[in-house]
Amino acid sequence: xxxxxxxxxxxxxxxxxxxxxxxxxxxxxxxxxxxxxxxxxxxxxxxxxxxxxxxxxxxxxxxxxxxxxxxxxxxxxxxxxxxxxxxxxxxxxxxxxxxxxxxxxxxxxxxxxxxxxxxxxxxxxxxxxxxxxxxxxxxxxxxxxxxxxxxxxxxxxxxxxxxxxxxxxxxxxxxxxxxxxxxxxxxxxxxxxxxxxxxxxxxxxxxxxxxxxxxxxxxxxxxxxxxxxxxxxx
Amino acid sequence: xxxxxxxxxxxxxxxxxxxxxxxxxxxxxxxxxxxxxxxxxxxxxxxxxxxxxxxxxxxxxxxxxxxxxxxxxxxxxxxxxxxxxxxxxxxxxxxxxxxxxxxxxxxxxxxxxxxxxxxxxxxxxxxxxxxxxxxxxxxxxxxxxxxxxxxxxxxxxxxxxxxxxxxxxxxxxxxxxxxxxxxxxxxxxxxxxxxxxxxxxxxxxxxxxxxxxxxxxxxxxxxxxxxxxx
Numbered sequence: 001x002x003x004x005x006x007x008x009x010x011x012x013x014x015x016x017x018x019x020x021x022x023x024x025x026x027x028x029x030x031x032x033x034x035x036x037x038x039x040x041x042x043x044x045x046x047x048x049x050x051x052x053x054x055x056x057x058x059x060x061x062x063x064x065x066x067x068x069x070x071x072x073x074x075x076x077x078x079x080x081x082x083x084x085x086x087x088x089x090x091x092x093x094x095x096x097x098x099x100x101x102x103x104x105x106x107x108x109x110x111x112x113x114x115x116x117x118x119x120x121x122x123x124x125x126x127x128x129x130x131x132x133x134x135x136x137x138x139x140x141x142x143x144x145x146x147x148x149x150x151x152x153x154x155x156x157x158x159x160x161x162x163x164x165x166x167x168x169x170x171x172x173x174x175x176x177x178x179x180x181x182x183x184x185x186x187x188x189x190x191x192x193x194x195x196x197x198x199x200x201x202x203x204x205x206x207x208x209x210x211x212x213x214x215x216x217x218x219x220x221x222x223x224x225x226x227x228x229x230x231x232x233x234x
Numbered sequence: 235x236x237x238x239x240x241x242x243x244x245x246x247x248x249x250x251x252x253x254x255x256x257x258x259x260x261x262x263x264x265x266x267x268x269x270x271x272x273x274x275x276x277x278x279x280x281x282x283x284x285x286x287x288x289x290x291x292x293x294x295x296x297x298x299x300x301x302x303x304x305x306x307x308x309x310x311x312x313x314x315x316x317x318x319x320x321x322x323x324x325x326x327x328x329x330x331x332x333x334x335x336x337x338x339x340x341x342x343x344x345x346x347x348x349x350x351x352x353x354x355x356x357x358x359x360x361x362x363x364x365x366x367x368x369x370x371x372x373x374x375x376x377x378x379x380x381x382x383x384x385x386x387x388x389x390x391x392x393x394x395x396x397x398x399x400x401x402x403x404x405x406x407x408x409x410x411x412x413x414x415x416x417x418x419x420x421x422x423x424x425x426x427x428x429x430x431x432x433x434x435x436x437x438x439x440x441x442x443x444x445x446x447x448x449x450x451x452x453x454x455x456x457x458x459x460x461x462x463x464x
Contacts, residue, residue: 050322051314051464068318074309078248087244090237091319131315141318 001025001048001139001170006057008047017043019194021057025139025172030165030183033174035191041174042071042143044191048172049141063138063170065092071143071174073128075116081127082112085134092135102130105160107153122148129157133164140164140171146179158183235324238316239332246304246336255300259340262292267347275355282352283434286345286365287427290372291420293344295402297373300340301333301380302398313386317464326460329384330453334377341373342366361431364438368423371445375418378452387459418448 003023009016017040025031025048035041046052047059049068077084085099103109108126111119119127125148132140140161146154158180161171173180180186190197212220217233224231246252266289271281308316308329317325345366352362379401381387388394408414409421419441426437 046314046464049318051317053322053461066318068315070311070314072311074311074315076309077312078245083244087237087241088315088319091241091316093237 001061001063002059003047003054004058004060006047006054006059008043008052008055016055016194018047018191018196021196023189023196023198025170026187027138027170028165028168029187030161030171030173030180030185031187031189032180033172033189033191033196034176039191040194041191044189044196045141045143045172045174048139065135065137066139066141067132067135067137068141069125069128069132069143069145071147073124075119075124075127077116080113080115081108081119084116084127085112085130088131089134094134094136098134099130102133105156106130107150107156120148122150122153125149126153136167136169138169140169142171142173144174144176146175146177154179235320235328238320238325238328239335242304242308242329242332243336246307246332249307251303251307252300254303255296255340258296258299259293259344262296263344263347266292271348271351272355278351278355279357280430282348282355282357283361283365283431284428285348286352286369287424287434289344289348290341290365290368291406291424293341293369294372294376294418294420295399297337297340297376298380298383298398298402300337301330301377302384302394303380304333304336305329305381305384305386310385314464322461322464326457330377330381330456333380334374337373337377337380338370341369345369358431361435364435365427368438368441368445371442371449372418372420375445375449375452378449378456381456382452382459386463387456415444418445 001024003021003025006021006023007016007019021044033041033044043052045068047054048062049066050059050062051068053059079087081103082099085103086096089096089099099112100109103112106126106129108123108130111123111126114123116124116127125145129142129145132142145157149157161173161180162183165171188199190199210220221231221233266285270278271285272278313325316328319325320328349362349366379398383394383398383401385391385394388397405417406421409417409419414422422437423434423441426434426441
């Protein structure tokens with residue numbers, strides 16, 4: 001899937017939220033999207049999922065089956081979780097048994113007969129994840145999937161995403177909390193300054209004050225410099 | 235697409251939104267049918283036709299309201315999931331088609347009593363069928379107006395209701411003057427139905443064409459606006 005000089009804004013004459021974004025979404029990889037609040041992460045995910053068309057530029061090669069879990073699951077719907085997910089499985093042409101399988105994996109089985117508006121935020125979020133996973137998607141787009149999840153699911157989710165990626169899905173995840181840090185092979189995209197760059201942002205630097213006898217100061221500065229740190233004696 | 239339509243209809247039926255237009259329609263029908271359509275069979279035939287013409291115009295805002303309510307039952311984020319799941323065009327068409335099916339049912343329910351009375355009084359099928367077609371065409375145009383005033387297009391509920399009722403009132407007012415060709419010809423079909431079966435039947439193709447053209451233009455506008463308003 002390719003993004004070619006894509007730009008997007010929500011209204012005509014509004015400032016561009018994203019501008020001149022050229023990207024390749026590789027198959028079978030997990031991509032973690034980072035950036036500060038309001039940088040345009042959710043907008044980028046909507047463009048990738050196909051919720052919104054680009055204002056300029058071109059998006060090509062989106063897989064035919066895409067799963068999308070928005071940041072806030074729309075829980076204000078008059079269904080039980082089971083009825084809702086049953087409908088979503090039918091819409092996606094997936095067998096109804098998939099609902100039970102994914103609910104089991106995400107620890108959601110006991111809540112399937114709960115009405116959606118009665119679910120807690122984390123449980124509603126799980127319903128959103130299950131609906132996105134129902135049809136073995138070639139592209140999975142999760143907006144803040146770890147937010148509000150219980151510790152068990154939070155620990156299990158990275159491995160589950162890795163499994164989906166190993167089966168060929170492109171998995172794109174926005175994450176504030178660094179839950180994918182331990183997972184090997186995760187690509188990182190930074191959204192900043194209305195564009196997207198691959199790789200981590202340069203790490204922030206901190207100043208550490210070390211008080212030592214004056215006679216040892218020169219020696220310590222020399223050793224720290226040898227270790228690659230910026231050090232000076234005051 | 236059928237499964238998505240069933241999902242939307244199920245959500246609408248389970249919400250209280252569906253009750254609003256149904257109650258409004260029940261109230262309208264109770265007022266309109268509080269007395270007999272006529273004494274003699276000839277009066278009933280004439281009364282039934284006049285009533286169907288009036289109903290096609292009076293149910294218009296109720297059907298538009300029902301269509302708007304059906305489309306607005308789906309939360310914004312669920313609509314976004316639908317766009318991803320179904321694809322842009324099918325997701326865009328799914329809601330209005332479901333709403334058109336529902337408003338067609340409302341129109342048929344509304345016309346059931348005068349149709350039954352007309353059949354009992356011996357009215358010809360050649361007059362009845364155009365009257366039913368007119369009810370359905372009116373429901374179709376109303377659905378297009380409901381779609382154009384749904385939350386995806388007009389996020390403010392206050393403005394949305396104002397536009398819906400405003401378009402209906404402006405349509406009726408324009409129907410009285412030289413710009414009537416631009417309208418859903420409600421004033422004209424009410425007048426034709428009141429003047430008798432032959433006037434109504436001969437005018438129907440023109441009424442149908444204009445109503446269809448109005449609905450088509452409204453849906454094209456809706457589709458265009460939805461491209462940037464998922």
